[in-house]
Every structure is written in C-alpha cells, then in structure tokens.
Amino acid sequence: xxxxxxxxxxxxMESKFKIIGDSKIDESQIAFKMNDFDQxxxxxxxxxKEKFGGEVMIVSAGPERVAKEVRQAFAxxxxxxxxxxxxxxxxxxxxxxxxxxxxxxxxxxxxDLVLTGVQAEDDQAAVxxxxxxxxxxxxxxxxxxxxxxxxxxxxxxxELEGGKNEVIEMAMPAVLSIQSGMNQPRYPTLPGIMKAKKxxxxxxxxxxxxxTAVGAAGSKTSFVKMFxxxxxxxxxxxxxxxxxxxxxxVNKLKNEAKxx
Amino acid sequence: xxxxxxxxxxxxxxxxxGTLELCKAAKAxxxxxxxxxxxxLLSKDGSLAAELAKYVPEVFTVSDGNLxxxxxxxYTQAVKAVVDAQDVKGxxxxxxxxxxxxxxxxxxxxxxxxxxxxxxxxxxGGNITFTRNTYNGKIQEQKTVKTDKFVATFEKGAxxxxxxxxxxxxxxxxxxxxxxxxxxxxxxxxxxxxVDISQATIIVSGGRGTKDKDKYNDVIVNLAKKLGGEYAAxxxxxxxxxxxxxxxxxQSGKTVTPxxxxxxxxxxxxxxxxxxxxxxxxxxxxxxxxAPIFNIATYGIVGDLFEVIPAMMEAIG
Ligand SMILES: Cc1cc2nc3c(=O)[nH]c(=O)nc-3n(C[C@H](O)[C@H](O)[C@H](O)COP(=O)(O)OP(=O)(O)OC[C@H]3O[C@@H](n4cnc5c(N)ncnc54)[C@H](O)[C@@H]3O)c2cc1C
Numbered sequence: 001x002x003x004x005x006x007x008x009x010x011x012x013m014e015s016k017f018k019i020i021g022d023s024k025i026d027e028s029q030i031a032f033k034m035n036d037f038d039q040x041x042x043x044x045x046x047x048x049k050e051k052f053g054g055e056v057m058i059v060s061a062g063p064e065r066v067a068k069e070v071r072q073a074f075a076x077x078x079x080x081x082x083x084x085x086x087x088x089x090x091x092x093x094x095x096x097x098x099x100x101x102x103x104x105x106x107x108x109x110x111x112d113l114v115l116t117g118v119q120a121e122d123d124q125a126a127v128x129x130x131x132x133x134x135x136x137x138x139x140x141x142x143x144x145x146x147x148x149x150x151x152x153x154x155x156x157x158x159e160l161e162g163g164k165n166e167v168i169e170m171a172m173p174a175v176l177s178i179q180s181g182m183n184q185p186r187y188p189t190l191p192g193i194m195k196a197k198k199x200x201x202x203x204x205x206x207x208x209x210x211x212t213a214v215g216a217a218g219s220k221t222s223f224v225k226m227f228x229x230x231x232x233x234x235x236x237x238x239x240x241x242x243x244x245x246x247x248x249x250v251n252k253l254k255n256e257a258k259x260x
Numbered sequence: 261x262x263x264x265x266x267x268x269x270x271x272x273x274x275x276x277x278g279t280l281e282l283c284k285a286a287k288a289x290x291x292x293x294x295x296x297x298x299x300x301l302l303s304k305d306g307s308l309a310a311e312l313a314k315y316v317p318e319v320f321t322v323s324d325g326n327l328x329x330x331x332x333x334x335y336t337q338a339v340k341a342v343v344d345a346q347d348v349k350g351x352x353x354x355x356x357x358x359x360x361x362x363x364x365x366x367x368x369x370x371x372x373x374x375x376x377x378x379x380x381x382x383x384x385g386g387n388i389t390f391t392r393n394t395y396n397g398k399i400q401e402q403k404t405v406k407t408d409k410f411v412a413t414f415e416k417g418a419x420x421x422x423x424x425x426x427x428x429x430x431x432x433x434x435x436x437x438x439x440x441x442x443x444x445x446x447x448x449x450x451x452x453x454x455v456d457i458s459q460a461t462i463i464v465s466g467g468r469g470t471k472d473k474d475k476y477n478d479v480i481v482n483l484a485k486k487l488g489g490e491y492a493a494x495x496x497x498x499x500x501x502x503x504x505x506x507x508x509x510x511q512s513g514k515t516v517t518p519x520x521x522x523x524x525x526x527x528x529x530x531x532x533x534x535x536x537x538x539x540x541x542x543x544x545x546x547x548x549x550x551a552p553i554f555n556i557a558t559y560g561i562v563g564d565l566f567e568v569i570p571a572m573m574e575a576i577g
Contacts, residue, residue, distance in 0.1 A: 013396040013527065014548055025399070094364075095373070118360075122395050125376045126355075130332070130364035139441035140332065142361045145450075155445075159512055160357045163451030163505070170442045181499035220373030224389055224402035229552070235544055235560035245561045246571030249543065252559060257541040259462070259520040260487070260576075 001054035003045040003113045004105050005078065006129070008035045009062050009069045010122040022225040034069040037117025039185035041178040045115050046077045046186070048149060054112075055079050059104045061089050061097050067201060074196035075188030081199075082107065086206040088214035093221045094123070096213050098131035103209030105132070112152075114175040118143050126177070133175035140175040141168055145182050262349035264290040265320075266299040267339060267366075268312050269354050271330075275308060278354040278414075283315040283422035285381070285414050286352050292383030295349050298428075302338040304328040306432065313428035320346060321430060324437040331440035332362040340369045341435030348409065350388075355413040363413045373405035379418040396529050397552035416511075416534060451513065453506025455490065462489025463518045465509055465536070466497055469525020469546065469565060473502040479569040480524065486573055492516070494526045510535035524565040528553025545569070 011017075011030040018026040045056045058073045058081035060066050070081045082104040089100045105111055114136070116129035126142070133140035145165060146157035152172045157165040159179050188196070206214050216222070238245045238252070253260040264286040269276040279299075286297035298318040301309050306321040313319045322338040339351060339362075351370070353363040355377045367374035380391035382402075389402050390412055405412075457463060464487065466480035476497060484491035491507065498508040509516055511531040521539035526532060528544070528551055536542070537556055544557035545565045554560045561568050 011395065013398065017395065017398055017550070019399070025395075093373070124392070124394055124396075126360045127364035127367075127374055127376050130361070131368055134365050134368040140361075140365075141442060143357055156442075157448075157450075158357070158361070160447065161511060162515070163449065163508075163513060165448050165450050167445040167448060168442045169445055180495065184501070220367075220405065220407050221375055222404045222406055224404055226394070226399050226401040228550075229393075229397070229400050229555065231555035233555060235542075235554045235557035237549075237554070237560045237562060242561075242563050242567035243571045243574075245563065246568050247575040249559055249561060250572055250575040253520065253541070253543070257520075257558065259541045 001048055001052045001113065002057070002108070002111045003048055003054065003115065004057045004059050004108060004111050005038070005041045005045045005073065006101050006114065006116040006132070007038045007042065007058050007060045007069055007073055008117070008120045009033070009060070009066045010035045010120055013121055019226055019228070022227065032065065034072055035117050035120050037119060037121070037178065037180055040180050040182050041115040041117050042073045042076055042078060043183045043185040044147065044178050047183065048113070052149065057081055057108055059101050060084070061100045063090060070201055071196045072188060074199040075192040076186055077192065079199065080201065082202045082204060082209070084206060084209060084211070085203050086214065089206050089211070091215045092213070093219035094125050094127045095131060095220045096215070096218045098128045098135065099213040099218070100206050100209065100211045101128070102132050102135040103206065103211035104204065105136070107209050112172045116175070116177045118177045118179045129175050129177040136173070136175065138173045138175060139170050141170060142177040143179045144176045145179050147176065262295040262347050263298040263318070264293065264295050264350045264352060265342065265348045266297070266316065267335070267351060267353050268299050268301045268308070269356060269358060270303065270308055273308070275311060276354065276356070277421060278356055278416055280315060280421035281416070281419045282352050282354060282414060284419040286316070287422065288419070289350060289352070289381055289388055292381065293349060293386055293388055300339065300342045302327050302335055309430045313430055314424040314426055315422045317426060317428040319428055319430045320433050322433050322435050322437070324435065326437040326439050329444040330358050331442050331444065332365050333440035333442065334437050335362045336365045336369050337437050338435060339366045342433050343370060343409070345433045350410045350412065353411065353413045355415050359413050363411055367411040370409055370411065372407040372409040372411060374411040375403045375405060376413040377415055378412050379415045393530060396527060398550060415530060451505050451508070453504050455504070455506050457490045457492050457507055457509070458514050458516050460490035460516070461518050462487045462520045463492050463516055464489055464522045464524070465492040465494065465526060466524050467494040467526030468496040470497065475566070476502045479565060483522070483569055483573060486576055489518070489520070494532050523553055523557070524569060526553055527551045528556065
C-alpha cells in the first residue's frame with residue numbers, strides 16, 4: 001500500500017504571539033512543532049503499513065525549517081518525503097498549498113491513500129484535504145475516527161456532532177482527514193531518530209512538481225489583516241499569590257456568585 | 261438579483277439550528293452585497309421546503325434518491341446544479357461536520373475561493389470581508405475572495421437564528437444526481453457511558469494542562485469530589501485515555517450547563533466552548549493570561565493549576 005501523509009508545521013499555541021504591522025506574526029518569538037492532528041495521521045499510516053506492507057511518504061510545504069517536522073515523521077517510521085520549499089507557495093492561500101501538495105503527490109504516482117489531519121491548528125481552515133481529493137479526482141472522508149481496510153475497500157467512521165459516528169463504505173484511492181484520538185501516536189525512538197537523519201527528503205520548487213498556481217496571483221482569496229480578538233467580556237481576574245487568589249475565589253463563589 | 265444561497269442542513273426530518281443562523285448570515289451578506297438571501301434544500305423529496313421557506317424569500321429544491329443521506333459527492337453536484345440554474349453570488353454553509361466535508365469541494369466545483377470557519381462579515385463598498393478565528397482562537401484574521409463567486413462557512417453561534425415569519429417561494433431545480441462514491445451505512449452512538457455529566461450542577465473540567473492521567477485524577481477528580489460535583493475533560497484528555505469519552509465536553513462531546521464550571525488547564529478552543537458556554541458561572545485557571553478561555557469566564561486565576569487547585573481545596577475546608 002502506498003500512503004502519503006500531508007504534514008504541516010505550526011506554532012506552538014502556547015507561544016507568546018506578537019503581530020507585526022497587522023499582517024503577520026513575529027516568528028522570532030515562536031516555537032514550532034508538528035500540527036497535532038497530523039501526528040494521528042502519521043500514526044494511522046504507519047499502522048496500515050505494519051498490517052499490509054508498503055510505503056509511507058511525507059509531503060509538506062513550507063520553508064527550510066519544516067524539514068524538522070518531516071524528519072520527526074521519519075523518526076516515527078515514515079520512509080521518505082517531499083518538501084515543497086517555495087516562498088511563492090507559502091505566500092499563497094489554501095488553494096495554492098493544496099495545489100503544491102497535489103503536485104508532489106502526483107510525482108509519487110499510484111498512491112492508494114492520502115491522509116491529512118482534520119485541520120491545521122494555525123489556519124483552522126479544514127479545506128486542504130478536500131481540495132487535494134478533488135484535484136486527484138478521488139473520494140474523500142473528513143474527521144475520520146476509525147478505519148478498517150479490506151483490500152481496496154474501506155469502512156470508515158466519520159465523526160458527527162455530540163458523540164455520534166457515521167459509518168461509511170468507500171474504496172481506494174481516497175483522501176482521509178484524520179481526527180485526534182483515532183490512535184495513540186507513537187514517540188520516535190532513539191534508533192528511529194538516528195535513521196531519520198539518513199532518510200530521503202526531496203526538496204522541490206512548486207514548478208518542479210508541476211504546480212503553477214502560486215503566490216497571490218494563484219490564490220482565490222486575499223488576506224486583509226490579522227488582530228487580537230477584542231472581547232466585550234473579560235473574566236474578573238483574581239490577583240494575588242495562588243493561596244490568596246484561591247481563597248478569594250472560593251469566597252466569591254460562595255458569597256458573590258452563590259454557586260457553592 | 262444575485263443571490264446568497266444557504267445550503268440547508270437537515271437530519272432525521274428536521275432543519276439544524278445552524279441552518280437558521282446561516283439564513284441570518286445570508287441576509288446580512290445579501291444586504292451588504294446588493295443581493296438577496298435564498299436557500300437550497302437538497303434531499304430525497306423536498307419535504308422540508310415549506311418549513312425552510314419561513315426563513316428566506318426563495319427556496320430552491322433539488323430532490324433525488326441519491327440525496328437521501330448527506331454525501332459530499334451528491335451535495336456538490338446538487339449545489340452546482342442550483343448555481344448553474346440561478347444567479348448565485350455566494351454559497352453559505354455551516355462549519356459543521358457535514359459542512360466541513362463538502363464546502364471545499366463545492367468551491368472547487370465552482371472554481372471559486374472559499375473562506376471557512378467565519379464568525380463575522382463586514383461590507384466595504386459591496387465587497388465582503390470575512391473575519392475568522394485562527395491560532396486556536398488567539399488571533400483573528402480578515403479575508404476577502406478574489407473570484408466572482410464565493411463559498412463561506414460559518415461557525416456555530418456566529419449569527420443569531422433567523423426568525424420564522426415569511427412564506428418564501430419554492431422552486432424545484434431539476435438535476436440528475438449520480439450515486440456517491442461514499443456510501444452511508446449507519447449512524448452509531450459512541451459516547452454512551454455510565455455517567456451523564458449533563459445533569460451535574462457543579463463540573464470540574466481538566467485540559468491538556470493537567471499533564472498526565474495521575475495528575476488529572478489528583479487535581480481534577482479530587483476537587484470535583486470535594487465539591488460534590490462531576491469531573492469532565494477537554495478532548496485531548498479523552499484522546500490520551502486519562503478519562504472516559506462520556507466525560508468529554510464540547511462540539512464532539514457533551515453540552516453542559518451547570519451552575520459552576522471550573523476549567524483548569526483548558527485553553528478555550530471554540531469546539532470546547534461550544535459545549536459549556538451556557539454554564540451559569542465559569543471559572544478559568546490557566547497559566548497563560550492570553551488563553552481565550554478568559555474571554556468567556558466569570559472569574560479567572562492566571563497561575564499554575566497545580567498550585568491553585570490544592571489551595572482551593574484548602575480554602576473550601
Ligand atoms: C472537529 C473538531 C471537534 C472537536 N471537538 C472538541 C470537543 O468536543 N471538546 C474539546 O475540548 N475539544 C474539541 N476539539 C479540539 C479543540 O480544537 C482543542 O484542540 C482542544 O479543546 C484543546 O484542549 P485543551 O484546552 O485541553 O488543550 P490546549 O489547547 O493544549 O490547552 C492547554 C492549556 O493549558 C494551559 N496550561 C498548561 N499547563 C498549565 C498549568 N500547569 N497550569 C495552568 N494552566 C496550564 C495552557 O496555557 C493552555 O492554555 C475539536 C477539534 C475539532 C477539529
């Protein structure tokens with residue numbers, strides 16, 4: 001089985017965010033990591049490979065530093081990967097990124113499954129996987145929490161609101177977006193980390209994977225600005241050291257809010 | 261006049277609440293863009309058309325056996341049929357599980373831009389600016405669409421529900437919908453458990469910040485017991501197996517409205533907040549002063565939950 005996992009690098013959401021000129025975050029202040037949801041996608045791919053044999057490829061778009069996240073997936077057990085490293089892709093919207101990832105997937109050829117996380121923690125758009133499926137001309141299923149494979153046929157649980165799942169039958173090739181909790185992503189082992197350093201990572205420009213939709217020109221949406229949310233409600237922050245604050249809080253819960 | 265077209269969401273013979281919110285969103289976009297709100301009902305037999313027409317001046321129905329269950333393939337064909345037959349400027353879809361599954365496919369079919377997960381719109385000279393949550397709710401961004409048409413998905417609760425009142429026209433759009441490549445077999449319940457946290461009046465809920473199973477038990481479960489309440493969790497805690505799925509609060513878990521909800525080590529992602537924002541009094545304990553949970557809490561303590569919670573236990577006596 002040939003399985004591609006799309007992996008994205010995102011900021012650690014506990015970082016201290018600073019916005020520069022309404023238009024971008026100050027990356028010098030940010031620690032980066034693999035998108036949480038993608039770890040579940042990598043694990044799902046590795047489990048399929050362990051069961052049915054085959055190969056797991058990682059595809060990612062982003063600047064040079066993104067290689068760290070690809071190699072983390074290698075250390076978990078993925079075989080090799082393609083990094084589309086092109087500022088013109090990074091400057092594009094989801095459609096551009098999907099086009100670049102699709103281009104990279106096409107160069108691999110005969111892929112049975114493409115797995116993505118359900119969404120990126122930074123953009124929270126949840127559109128890229130569906131776009132890739134459409135470009136490949138294959139079916140997709142989003143928010144997958146369970147997957148049974150029998151030859152080319154799959155039984156897939158799609159998460160719904162309020163703890164329900166829809167059980168779906170579909171066939172490969174397909175694109176699945178993997179929801180957190182589907183499995184327990186493994187930690188890279190030390191030998192895994194050593195091996196990862198030597199695994200093949202092809203670095204390509206957009207044009208080298210046949211992607212022509214790049215930059216602002218190739219995008220279908222435009223970015224206007226970013227800002228910190230202004231909330232019309234803010235919690236009453238209780239000051240003091242933990243002991244004093246806790247005592248004040250308990251007192252307020254008893255006598256002010258009257259909920260204790 | 262061009263239309264802003266809501267794709268109605270329905271299951272088990274009822275429109276979703278989100279659909280009524282979308283009708284409100286479509287009305288706001290339409291008035292800004294010099295268009296008119298409308299809605300599409302994609303179903304087996306169009307039986308909800310009259311109900312939907314109470315909320316928008318025009319309803320278009322596509323009825324086909326292949327639309328009996330929601331599927332991305334069938335829905336995309338049906339939306340495309342309506343857009344091809346009518347003058348449609350924008351398509352608005354819920355940012356729900358179904359919506360996320362087909363909205364981007366519709367944008368691809370129409371060759372247009374999509375802005376997903378929006379919570380607000382602004383008009384600037386007929387051009388619509390969409391505001392959306394990014395970075396786990398820490399930053400908002402604004403986007404516009406460059407193509408003639410657009411697709412936008414809206415967060416649950418972004419708009420109030422539209423009031424019923426009108427009696428819009430209903431027009432059938434003929435289309436032949438081919439069978440979906442994904443086949444829906446059944447819908448199953450996965451969170452049935454021994455406990456029903458939705459009945460509790462006091463809930464102590466722990467998030468990823470509780471670090472591991474032992475510590476979660478130590479602080480969250482113990483405080484809940486001390487207060488005579490139930491303990492609950494955000495999704496990562498359940499994903500990691502620190503507690504049962506039946507105790508998960510949020511979009512994909514339970515909706516709770518206790519008198520007191522204590523959120524410790526929970527950042528306040530929209531999917532979590534969706535399940536607890538109706539609580540009477542919300543306490544947030546988080547070491548990050550910028551955590552979005554403080555935007556909905558009644559009281560907040562910025563600090564280490566492993567210091568604050570033991571101190572609370574002591575203060576309760
Ligand atoms: C389709 C979909 C459905 C989802 N459904 C749900 C759902 O039903 N319920 C749900 O909860 N999530 C759901 N999520 C996940 C959601 O997006 C968030 O990822 C999740 O809610 C984050 O959980 P958290 O706040 O515990 O973790 P994080 O966002 O990682 O936050 C941890 C917080 O703990 C704080 N912290 C860390 N250490 C300490 C300490 N020592 N003391 C005090 N504070 C500390 C940090 O500052 C941080 O704010 C869903 C996501 C998707 C895409």
